[in-house]
Amino acid sequence: MGSGFLLKKWLGSLLLPLPLLLIISVIGLVLLLKQHKRSGASLMLFALISLSLLSTRPVANALIGPLEAQYAPYLVDTANHSVEVQDIIVLGAAQVADLSLPLLSQLGNAGLARISEGIQLSLTYPDARLIVSGYAGGEGRSSAELYSAVAQSFGIAKSRIIELPEPKDTAQEAAAIAPLIEGRQALLVTSASHMPRAMGLFIGRGANPIAAPVGHLAKESRTKLPLYTYLPKAHYLERSETAWHEYLGLAWQKLNNSAERPAPSTQLRNAD
Known part of the structure:
Protein backbone atom coordinates (compact mmCIF):
# COMPACT_ATOMS: atom_id res chain seq x y z
CA MET A 1 0.00 0.00 0.00
CA GLY A 2 1.51 3.33 -1.08
CA SER A 3 2.73 5.85 1.49
CA GLY A 4 0.73 8.61 -0.23
CA PHE A 5 -2.47 6.61 0.14
CA LEU A 6 -1.78 5.92 3.83
CA LEU A 7 -0.94 9.58 4.45
CA LYS A 8 -4.22 10.64 2.85
CA LYS A 9 -6.14 8.14 4.99
CA TRP A 10 -4.42 9.25 8.20
CA LEU A 11 -4.90 12.94 7.46
CA GLY A 12 -8.53 12.40 6.46
CA SER A 13 -9.19 10.44 9.65
CA LEU A 14 -7.63 13.10 11.88
CA LEU A 15 -9.74 15.83 10.24
CA LEU A 16 -13.03 14.10 11.04
CA PRO A 17 -15.15 15.77 13.74
CA LEU A 18 -14.47 13.49 16.71
CA PRO A 19 -10.64 13.28 16.53
CA LEU A 20 -10.35 16.92 15.45
CA LEU A 21 -12.48 18.20 18.33
CA LEU A 22 -10.68 15.92 20.78
CA ILE A 23 -7.37 17.38 19.62
CA ILE A 24 -8.77 20.90 20.10
CA SER A 25 -9.98 20.01 23.61
CA VAL A 26 -6.55 18.56 24.53
CA ILE A 27 -4.91 21.78 23.33
CA GLY A 28 -7.39 23.68 25.47
CA LEU A 29 -6.53 21.53 28.49
CA VAL A 30 -2.81 22.11 27.97
CA LEU A 31 -3.43 25.86 27.82
CA LEU A 32 -5.44 25.67 31.04
CA LEU A 33 -2.61 23.85 32.79
CA LYS A 34 -0.20 26.50 31.57
CA GLN A 35 -2.38 29.20 33.13
CA HIS A 36 -3.83 30.45 29.83
CA LYS A 37 -7.25 30.04 31.36
CA ARG A 38 -9.34 32.13 28.98
CA SER A 39 -7.89 30.60 25.79
CA GLY A 40 -7.94 27.08 27.20
CA ALA A 41 -11.50 27.30 28.46
CA SER A 42 -12.68 28.81 25.16
CA LEU A 43 -11.18 25.96 23.13
CA MET A 44 -12.64 23.30 25.41
CA LEU A 45 -16.06 24.95 25.39
CA PHE A 46 -15.95 25.26 21.61
CA ALA A 47 -15.09 21.55 21.27
CA LEU A 48 -17.87 20.51 23.67
CA ILE A 49 -20.56 22.65 22.01
CA SER A 50 -19.49 21.58 18.50
CA LEU A 51 -19.49 17.91 19.44
CA SER A 52 -22.92 18.25 21.02
CA LEU A 53 -24.41 20.04 18.01
CA LEU A 54 -22.93 17.56 15.51
CA SER A 55 -24.57 14.78 17.53
CA THR A 56 -28.09 16.15 17.01
CA ARG A 57 -30.49 15.17 14.26
CA PRO A 58 -31.17 18.66 12.82
CA VAL A 59 -27.47 19.49 12.43
CA ALA A 60 -26.56 16.05 11.07
CA ASN A 61 -29.38 16.16 8.53
CA ALA A 62 -28.51 19.73 7.54
CA LEU A 63 -24.97 18.61 6.77
CA ILE A 64 -25.74 15.42 4.87
CA GLY A 65 -29.02 16.47 3.25
CA PRO A 66 -27.52 18.70 0.49
CA LEU A 67 -25.19 15.87 -0.56
CA GLU A 68 -27.98 13.32 -0.76
CA ALA A 69 -30.31 15.67 -2.64
CA GLN A 70 -27.97 16.16 -5.62
CA TYR A 71 -29.03 12.95 -7.35
CA ALA A 72 -32.59 11.61 -7.32
CA PRO A 73 -33.17 7.95 -6.46
CA TYR A 74 -33.31 5.57 -9.41
CA LEU A 75 -36.82 4.17 -9.09
CA VAL A 76 -37.36 1.07 -11.19
CA ASP A 77 -41.12 1.66 -11.39
CA THR A 78 -40.64 5.04 -13.07
CA ALA A 79 -37.39 4.33 -14.93
CA ASN A 80 -37.25 4.61 -18.70
CA HIS A 81 -37.14 0.94 -19.67
CA SER A 82 -36.63 1.84 -23.32
CA VAL A 83 -33.02 2.51 -22.33
CA GLU A 84 -31.15 -0.78 -22.12
CA VAL A 85 -29.07 -1.09 -18.96
CA GLN A 86 -25.93 -3.06 -19.73
CA ASP A 87 -23.91 -2.65 -16.54
CA ILE A 88 -24.68 -2.23 -12.84
CA ILE A 89 -21.75 -0.90 -10.81
CA VAL A 90 -21.59 -1.33 -7.02
CA LEU A 91 -18.80 0.61 -5.32
CA GLY A 92 -16.91 -0.85 -2.37
CA ALA A 93 -17.52 -0.09 1.31
CA ALA A 94 -16.06 -1.08 4.67
CA GLN A 95 -16.39 -4.74 5.57
CA VAL A 96 -15.17 -7.28 8.15
CA ALA A 97 -14.32 -10.57 6.50
CA ASP A 98 -14.98 -12.72 9.58
CA LEU A 99 -15.84 -16.20 8.31
CA SER A 100 -17.44 -17.04 11.67
CA LEU A 101 -20.20 -14.50 10.89
CA PRO A 102 -23.07 -14.91 8.44
CA LEU A 103 -22.22 -13.54 4.99
CA LEU A 104 -24.44 -10.45 5.27
CA SER A 105 -23.09 -9.66 8.76
CA GLN A 106 -19.62 -9.25 7.27
CA LEU A 107 -20.79 -6.12 5.44
CA GLY A 108 -21.23 -2.71 7.01
CA ASN A 109 -24.48 -0.77 6.65
CA ALA A 110 -23.26 1.10 3.56
CA GLY A 111 -22.05 -2.06 1.83
CA LEU A 112 -25.25 -3.91 2.66
CA ALA A 113 -27.40 -1.14 1.19
CA ARG A 114 -25.24 -0.93 -1.95
CA ILE A 115 -25.17 -4.64 -2.81
CA SER A 116 -28.86 -5.04 -1.97
CA GLU A 117 -29.68 -2.39 -4.55
CA GLY A 118 -27.22 -3.94 -6.98
CA ILE A 119 -28.95 -7.32 -6.66
CA GLN A 120 -32.41 -5.79 -7.08
CA LEU A 121 -31.30 -3.97 -10.22
CA SER A 122 -29.62 -7.13 -11.52
CA LEU A 123 -32.92 -8.98 -11.17
CA THR A 124 -34.72 -6.13 -12.95
CA TYR A 125 -32.17 -6.10 -15.79
CA PRO A 126 -31.25 -9.79 -16.20
CA ASP A 127 -28.92 -9.18 -19.15
CA ALA A 128 -26.79 -6.57 -17.39
CA ARG A 129 -23.35 -7.27 -15.99
CA LEU A 130 -22.83 -6.71 -12.27
CA ILE A 131 -19.51 -4.93 -11.64
CA VAL A 132 -18.47 -5.05 -7.98
CA SER A 133 -15.37 -3.34 -6.60
CA GLY A 134 -13.48 -2.62 -3.42
CA TYR A 135 -10.27 -3.90 -1.83
CA ALA A 136 -9.68 -5.95 1.30
CA GLY A 137 -8.22 -3.13 3.43
CA GLY A 138 -6.36 -5.54 5.70
CA GLU A 139 -9.23 -8.01 5.82
CA GLY A 140 -8.94 -11.49 4.40
CA ARG A 141 -11.59 -10.85 1.78
CA SER A 142 -12.25 -7.80 -0.37
CA SER A 143 -15.51 -5.91 -0.72
CA ALA A 144 -15.66 -7.11 -4.32
CA GLU A 145 -15.42 -10.77 -3.27
CA LEU A 146 -18.01 -10.34 -0.53
CA TYR A 147 -20.40 -8.54 -2.88
CA SER A 148 -19.97 -11.31 -5.43
CA ALA A 149 -20.66 -14.02 -2.85
CA VAL A 150 -23.79 -12.21 -1.63
CA ALA A 151 -25.06 -11.70 -5.17
CA GLN A 152 -24.51 -15.36 -6.03
CA SER A 153 -26.34 -16.42 -2.85
CA PHE A 154 -29.36 -14.50 -4.17
CA GLY A 155 -29.25 -16.22 -7.52
CA ILE A 156 -27.10 -13.91 -9.65
CA ALA A 157 -25.00 -16.09 -11.96
CA PRO A 165 -10.73 -6.27 -5.77
CA GLU A 166 -7.75 -3.97 -6.40
CA PRO A 167 -9.11 -0.37 -6.25
CA LYS A 168 -8.47 1.16 -2.84
CA ASP A 169 -10.65 4.26 -3.11
CA THR A 170 -13.28 5.85 -5.34
CA ALA A 171 -10.72 7.49 -7.62
CA GLN A 172 -9.12 4.14 -8.32
CA GLU A 173 -12.54 2.55 -8.79
CA ALA A 174 -13.47 5.16 -11.40
CA ALA A 175 -10.14 4.65 -13.19
CA ALA A 176 -10.62 0.87 -13.30
CA ILE A 177 -14.31 0.83 -14.22
CA ALA A 178 -14.54 3.68 -16.75
CA PRO A 179 -12.85 1.68 -19.57
CA LEU A 180 -15.15 -1.29 -18.90
CA ILE A 181 -18.33 0.74 -19.44
CA GLU A 182 -17.18 2.82 -22.41
CA GLY A 183 -20.04 3.08 -24.89
CA ARG A 184 -22.36 1.14 -22.57
CA GLN A 185 -25.35 2.19 -20.46
CA ALA A 186 -24.45 1.75 -16.79
CA LEU A 187 -26.06 2.36 -13.42
CA LEU A 188 -23.80 3.52 -10.59
CA VAL A 189 -24.80 2.30 -7.12
CA THR A 190 -23.28 3.91 -4.06
CA SER A 191 -24.41 5.74 -0.91
CA ALA A 192 -26.46 8.86 -1.59
CA SER A 193 -24.02 11.10 0.31
CA HIS A 194 -21.10 9.61 -1.64
CA MET A 195 -22.76 9.93 -5.05
CA PRO A 196 -21.67 13.55 -5.86
CA ARG A 197 -18.00 12.67 -5.37
CA ALA A 198 -18.32 9.34 -7.19
CA MET A 199 -20.10 10.85 -10.19
CA GLY A 200 -17.51 13.62 -10.40
CA LEU A 201 -14.70 11.07 -10.53
CA PHE A 202 -16.43 8.92 -13.16
CA ILE A 203 -17.24 11.94 -15.32
CA GLY A 204 -13.62 13.02 -14.97
CA ARG A 205 -12.67 9.67 -16.49
CA GLY A 206 -14.98 10.19 -19.45
CA ALA A 207 -17.75 7.91 -18.13
CA ASN A 208 -21.33 9.05 -17.63
CA PRO A 209 -23.26 6.40 -15.68
CA ILE A 210 -26.78 6.92 -14.37
CA ALA A 211 -26.79 7.57 -10.63
CA ALA A 212 -28.64 5.06 -8.47
CA PRO A 213 -28.07 6.36 -4.93
CA VAL A 214 -29.00 4.27 -1.88
CA GLY A 215 -28.61 4.39 1.89
CA HIS A 216 -30.18 7.80 2.38
CA LEU A 217 -29.64 9.02 5.94
CA ALA A 218 -31.34 12.44 6.05
CA LYS A 219 -34.80 10.99 6.44
CA GLU A 220 -37.40 13.05 8.26
CA SER A 221 -40.53 11.63 9.82
CA ARG A 222 -43.82 13.18 8.73
CA THR A 223 -45.15 12.90 12.27
CA LYS A 224 -44.26 15.35 15.00
CA LEU A 225 -41.31 13.94 16.91
CA PRO A 226 -41.01 14.18 20.72
CA LEU A 227 -38.44 16.58 22.11
CA TYR A 228 -36.13 13.82 23.37
CA THR A 229 -35.33 12.89 19.75
CA TYR A 230 -33.40 16.18 19.51
CA LEU A 231 -30.95 15.13 22.22
CA PRO A 232 -27.38 14.32 21.10
CA LYS A 233 -26.92 10.71 20.01
CA ALA A 234 -23.92 8.77 18.74
CA HIS A 235 -25.56 7.73 15.46
CA TYR A 236 -26.25 11.38 14.59
CA LEU A 237 -22.57 12.15 15.20
CA LYS A 254 -11.32 19.96 -6.38
CA LEU A 255 -7.75 20.59 -5.25
CA ASN A 256 -6.45 17.73 -7.42
CA ASN A 257 -8.42 18.97 -10.42
CA SER A 258 -6.94 22.45 -9.99
CA ALA A 259 -3.44 21.02 -9.70
CA GLU A 260 -3.87 18.92 -12.85
CA ARG A 261 -5.32 21.76 -14.95
CA PRO A 262 -2.64 23.28 -17.23
CA ALA A 263 -1.71 26.91 -16.68
CA PRO A 264 -3.21 29.41 -19.19
CA SER A 265 0.25 30.22 -20.61
CA THR A 266 0.87 26.52 -21.29
CA GLN A 267 -2.49 26.22 -23.04
CA LEU A 268 -1.68 29.23 -25.25
CA ARG A 269 1.73 27.83 -26.18
CA ASN A 270 0.17 24.49 -27.08
CA ALA A 271 -2.47 26.22 -29.21
CA ASP A 272 0.24 28.07 -31.12
Missing part, protein backbone atom coordinates in the same frame (compact mmCIF):
# COMPACT_ATOMS: atom_id res chain seq x y z
CA LYS A 158 -21.24 -15.85 -11.43
CA SER A 159 -20.80 -15.44 -15.20
CA ARG A 160 -22.57 -12.04 -14.95
CA ILE A 161 -20.29 -10.72 -12.21
CA ILE A 162 -17.05 -8.82 -12.74
CA GLU A 163 -14.97 -8.53 -9.55
CA LEU A 164 -12.48 -5.68 -9.12
CA GLU A 238 -21.75 9.28 12.82
CA ARG A 239 -24.08 10.86 10.25
CA SER A 240 -22.32 14.21 10.63
CA GLU A 241 -18.98 12.43 10.30
CA THR A 242 -20.13 10.76 7.07
CA ALA A 243 -21.09 14.15 5.63
CA TRP A 244 -17.84 15.73 6.82
CA HIS A 245 -15.87 12.92 5.19
CA GLU A 246 -17.60 13.57 1.86
CA TYR A 247 -17.03 17.34 2.04
CA LEU A 248 -13.34 16.70 2.71
CA GLY A 249 -13.28 14.30 -0.25
CA LEU A 250 -14.91 16.85 -2.54
CA ALA A 251 -12.41 19.51 -1.42
CA TRP A 252 -9.52 17.11 -2.11
CA GLN A 253 -11.01 16.27 -5.50
